[in-house]
Amino acid sequence: MREPRISRLRGIAMGAPKANKTADFYTDAWGLEQVHEEKGAAYFRASGPEHHILSLHDREAQGLVYLNFAVQDQAGLAALHDKLKKGGATIVSGIAKLDTPGGGVGFETIDPDNRVLRISASVDRYPFAPDRPDVPRxxxxxxxxxxxxxxxxxxxxxxxxxxxxxxxxxxxxxxxxxxxxxxxxxxxxxxxxxxxxxxxxxxxxxxxxxxxxxxxxxxxxxxxxxxxxxxxxxxxxxxxxxxxxxxxxxxxxxxxxxxxxxxxxxxxxxxxxxxxxxxxxxxxxxxxxxxxxxxxxxx
Ligand SMILES: [Fe+2]
Structure with missing residues (x-):
């Protein structure tokens, strides 16, 4: 079997005081579409197939909430989880169903700089999403x-x-x-x-x-x-x-x-x-x- 590994960058979750209230910039100016809103958080998609690529969270501290990575499938997810564990990485939440929009299954680990990395599979996609001109995909x-x-x-x-x-x-x-x-x-x-x-x-x-x-x-x-x-x-x-x-x-x-x-x-x-x-x-x-x-x- 091929070594388990990340297959793509899905997107990023960022936090700042009232960041979720800055949605207008990302929809009206930047060209994204808001797909979900909940208390203290807003989720955005681009024109591509990813369910969402950006989420903004109301946080006291400014900066990264988590990086959002994909693996090909759930077997790859389990294999990568085990590899990280064996390699001494800290798993901060084990493999479980995700309660964020788009669902899927995932786990979270931290990198040497203490960044949270979310790694997931089987998140909903928009499979027939065509490019739209002048907005991000x-x-x-x-x-x-x-x-x-x-x-x-x-x-x-x-x-x-x-x-x-x-x-x-x-x-x-x-x-x-x-x-x-x-x-x-x-x-x-x-x-x-x-x-x-x-x-x-x-x-x-x-x-x-x-x-x-x-x-x-x-x-x-x-x-x-x-x-x-x-x-x-x-x-x-x-x-x-x-x-x-x-x-x-x-x-x-x-x-x-x-x-x-x-x-x-x-x-x-x-x-x-x-x-x-x-x-x-x-x-x-x-x-x-x-x-x-x-x-x-x-x-
Ligand atoms: Fe760049």
């Missing part, structure tokens, strides 16, 4: 700030089955769980937090139209538009009403497992901003990307 990657990059990388590689796609010098590592160049990237930093969450649009034209809609709604691009070196994706960064950094992206490179060789990319302008359109990130967006220390799992 999925969350394609999340960049995580970490004070212990190597330890986190080891956990995601050895226990969750991620593979290294590329490095940005010794500052960032990009890791994948399927053909997308990266689903997670770790960025060396002083504390653990979410650097940004990237939403994929179908085409460059759709991305530009989406940016136009945001501009008309007085949501300025804070960095971009540009094209990154590692992953070759088009980027434009914004901030949401909770001060979280969100990205519109498209054209992430697709990795061939049989032939791909990770590279170490130099952090020079023509390789981080290939078109030369974005320039370096401002001190302001860097501050938003650093965020505040994640609350982490409290037990």
């Amino acid at each position: 999925k969350i394609t990657h999340v960049v995580l700030n970490t004070p212990q990059l190597e330890t986190c990388l080891g956990f995601y590689e050895n226990l969750l089955g991620f593979r290294i796609s590329d490095w940005s010098e010794n500052q960032m590592v990009f890791i994948r769980c399927n053909s997308d160049h990266h689903a997670i990237s770790f960025n060396r930093a002083e504390h653990a937090s979410v650097n940004h969450v990237a939403y994929e649009l179908p085409t460059i034209d759709d991305e530009m139209c989406g940016i136009g809609r945001l501009k008309r709604m007085n949501v300025p691009v804070r960095w971009g538009v540009g094209r990154h070196g590692p992953g070759n994706n088009v980027f434009a960064y914004f901030t949401d009403p909770n001060s979280f950094v969100v990205e519109y992206t498209t054209e992430i490179s697709q990795i061939d497992e049989a032939t791909h060789e990770p590279q170490i990319w130099k952090r020079v302008p023509h390789l981080t901003d290939r078109w030369g359109t974005a320039g370096p990130p401002s001190p302001e967006i860097r501050k938003f990307m650093a965020g505040v220390p994640d609350p982490g799992y409290k037990g």
Whole structure:
């Protein structure tokens, strides 16, 4: 049997004081659809088949609630659960039916930075969801700030089955769980937090139209538009009403497992901003990307 591993990033759950009340930004400006609301939480879907990709929770502390990953099926879920347990990971809730919208079966563990990871299978899908122009179809990657990059990388590689796609010098590592160049990237930093969450649009034209809609709604691009070196994706960064950094992206490179060789990319302008359109990130967006220390799992 193939080693059990994460098959894709479903999405993310984020918390901040009254974050659930910022739904209008995500529906009217960002292009998501609210699929569920309950006391203190709101759930959103994109145009793709995932039941929901984002949930916003009313929390005292600002930051990640959990990362939401999929495995292929329930046999894979059980195998990955056992592998984590044997590998010494803390299981904070065992395999059980999920009571979040979309149902399914899952468990939760914590990574070396004390982030909660929810791993699930058999969650409802929208199987015939066609792309809609100028709105996101999925969350394609999340960049995580970490004070212990190597330890986190080891956990995601050895226990969750991620593979290294590329490095940005010794500052960032990009890791994948399927053909997308990266689903997670770790960025060396002083504390653990979410650097940004990237939403994929179908085409460059759709991305530009989406940016136009945001501009008309007085949501300025804070960095971009540009094209990154590692992953070759088009980027434009914004901030949401909770001060979280969100990205519109498209054209992430697709990795061939049989032939791909990770590279170490130099952090020079023509390789981080290939078109030369974005320039370096401002001190302001860097501050938003650093965020505040994640609350982490409290037990
Ligand atoms: Fe990104």
